[in-house]
Amino acid sequence: MLFLAAGLAASTGSRAADITGVISFKGTPPPEKEIVPLENDPTCGALHTEKPFTHFYAVGPNGELADVIVSLNVTGKSTGAAAAPAILDQKGCLYVPTILAVQTGQKIIVKNSDPCIHNVHTVSKNGNDPHNDAQMAGGPDLNYTFDKPEDFMKFQCDVHPWMFAWVTIEDSPYFAVSGKDGTFTIKDVPPGKYTVTASHRKLGTETLDVEVKDADVKIDFPAFEVK
Amino acid sequence: MDKNISANSYPNSWLHRFAVITAVATFLLLGAGGLVTSHEAGMSVPDWPNSYGYNMFLFPPSKWIGGIFYEHTHRLWASVVGLMTTVLAFWLCLKDSRRWMKWLGIAAFLGVVAQGVLGGLRVTLSMDSLGIFHGIVAQSFFALICAIALLTSRFWFRLSASQSPVLVPRGLRSHVLYVTVLIFLQLALGATMRHQHAGLSISDFPLAHGQIWPDTSPASIARYNAERMDVVNQNPITAFQVVLQMIHRLGALLIFLGVAAAAGLSIKRLGIKDYLTKFAFFWLGLILIQVALGIETIWSNKAADIATAHVLVGALSLVTGSLWCIIALARKAPVSATDSSAVFNPQPSLAGAK
Numbered sequence A: 001m002l003f004l005a006a007g008l009a010a011s012t013g014s015r016a017a018d019i020t021g022v023i024s025f026k027g028t029p030p031p032e033k034e035i036v037p038l039e040n041d042p043t044c045g046a047l048h049t050e051k052p053f054t055h056f057y058a059v060g061p062n063g064e065l066a067d068v069i070v071s072l073n074v075t076g077k078s079t080g081a082a083a084a085p086a087i088l089d090q091k092g093c094l095y096v097p098t099i100l101a102v103q104t105g106q107k108i109i110v111k112n113s114d115p116c117i118h119n120v121h122t123v124s125k126n127g128n129d130p131h132n133d134a135q136m137a138g139g140p141d142l143n144y145t146f147d148k149p150e151d152f153m154k155f156q157c158d159v160h161p162w163m164f165a166w167v168t169i170e171d172s173p174y175f176a177v178s179g180k181d182g183t184f185t186i187k188d189v190p191p192g193k194y195t196v197t198a199s200h201r202k203l204g205t206e207t208l209d210v211e212v213k214d215a216d217v218k219i220d221f222p223a224f225e226v227k
Numbered sequence B: 001m002d003k004n005i006s007a008n009s010y011p012n013s014w015l016h017r018f019a020v021i022t023a024v025a026t027f028l029l030l031g032a033g034g035l036v037t038s039h040e041a042g043m044s045v046p047d048w049p050n051s052y053g054y055n056m057f058l059f060p061p062s063k064w065i066g067g068i069f070y071e072h073t074h075r076l077w078a079s080v081v082g083l084m085t086t087v088l089a090f091w092l093c094l095k096d097s098r099r100w101m102k103w104l105g106i107a108a109f110l111g112v113v114a115q116g117v118l119g120g121l122r123v124t125l126s127m128d129s130l131g132i133f134h135g136i137v138a139q140s141f142f143a144l145i146c147a148i149a150l151l152t153s154r155f156w157f158r159l160s161a162s163q164s165p166v167l168v169p170r171g172l173r174s175h176v177l178y179v180t181v182l183i184f185l186q187l188a189l190g191a192t193m194r195h196q197h198a199g200l201s202i203s204d205f206p207l208a209h210g211q212i213w214p215d216t217s218p219a220s221i222a223r224y225n226a227e228r229m230d231v232v233n234q235n236p237i238t239a240f241q242v243v244l245q246m247i248h249r250l251g252a253l254l255i256f257l258g259v260a261a262a263a264g265l266s267i268k269r270l271g272i273k274d275y276l277t278k279f280a281f282f283w284l285g286l287i288l289i290q291v292a293l294g295i296e297t298i299w300s301n302k303a304a305d306i307a308t309a310h311v312l313v314g315a316l317s318l319v320t321g322s323l324w325c326i327i328a329l330a331r332k333a334p335v336s337a338t339d340s341s342a343v344f345n346p347q348p349s350l351a352g353a354k
Helices: A002-013 A036-040 B013-038 B066-095 B099-124 B128-151 B154-161 B170-194 B218-227 B239-270 B275-299 B304-332 B337-343
Strands: A017-022 A069-072 A086-091 A094-096 A099-103 A108-112 A118-123 A131-135 A142-144 A150-156 A164-170 A175-177 A183-189 A192-200 A204-212 A217-220
Touching: A017 A204, A069 A099, A069 A164, A069 A183, A086 A099, A099 A175, A131 A142, A175 A183, A183 A192, A204 A217, B013 B066, B013 B128, B013 B304, B066 B099, B066 B128, B099 B128, B128 B154, B128 B170, B128 B304, B154 B304, B170 B239, B170 B304, B218 B239, B239 B275, B275 B304
Parallel strands: A017 A217, A086 A108, A099 A164
Antiparallel strands: A017 A183, A069 A175, A069 A192, A086 A094, A108 A142, A118 A131, A118 A150, A150 A164, A192 A204
């Protein structure tokens, strides 16, 4: 019994916790634009039954804000090499998803689900190797890894210049992307004091300081807005 | 003025015609290149000199889709211009007795080779900055080919061989030269703006982000980016790019005033009937069109055809100023009567000698 109690105490003392929260948007976002060049492209236009629109601001009915990267100020703890690959698909001549977060060293698999040529062109602002690779219709997947942390590195297709995805590269596993309901969960955070940053590609960043002890932590960022 | 002019130099009307055709082809190539950048298609063919692994000349037209169409046709047309320039350089070296014209031909050949390599490296090295130089060299190369067309023309030989009735005052020549240099700098600025791939850093006119001089504080730049909803992918704008566009606007105003002054001074110094005065007014017309295109580029949110037309009229403006300067310089110091009789015979019979 004594051993069991000691074991429980030890495990409780070092228990990793989750950081959760909801990201929200205040006000009215700028209206999204119809992607007319896509509609006018004979091949790509035929892949859509509804008018395609940009989705810079994925705001829910109650102000829930998706596609926000929430991360901790932790570096040098990447487990990317062992993590499952992230998938970036080109579907309907659009990148799916448009916002993605991975770790340094984590494989990104880029697929081409379209019946046409794309080129996968990465544009780094932080010293990651640039790539520009052809991907034919039905061609094999392309694999990429990046070794430097970077916010919103651009993946683009120059054949179809309305196609882009933004990939944030973190140097630790402690990050999450807010979902359609605005929620996020950063899992298994070791106890300690952290600065949590929420980054939206167009709306900028917000930060909060948080201390993780032995229980899950819920945090509330101020609502994002166009200032 | 040119003691190397001889009866062997001219008339070779076919050489001149070929130079003019090369200049027209180069102008069209500038347009093709402008469309590539305006459509953000510069990297749409990832390899070079191959195209998607194919020999460039065997790349199936069925695959010329989207941005590939603009980039690939640009490469093919560049090959045509490269070939034409090579022929022109050889022709000048073989048939033009003026040593400096041979060097101009060689310079054109080296220029077109350098330009091709620059374009290729811009793709393979994925360097936007090389695109800026590619754009600037393109403008310079076009001016060079147009100069060769002028210098091989019957007009030029007549001008060189005869005493001009009205010399061009040094002050007027210097003025036009300075304005031409200003146009070149303006084109370089434009190339820098276009190759930032950030779209319009200021999307309104005549105001700039709603002000006479836009706020470039970090908070304002963040707001501009948050409000931008570009369909085509664009890099976020920076304060530097906003200032760059403001300098471009001020440069346009300066150039307009400079060219208007050149036209006015030409009337005063050369007379309204002088062909250089008419040329100066043609130049002013180009600048007015260019200003209108610049405004429309903003109002149309950088529509590709408008932005490309802006590049092309800019090129014509540079060429017009350059040729005006060359002609004015020739009129400054006409050849002596002795040289004139030795080097040029304006008899029609000589026109068909070559």
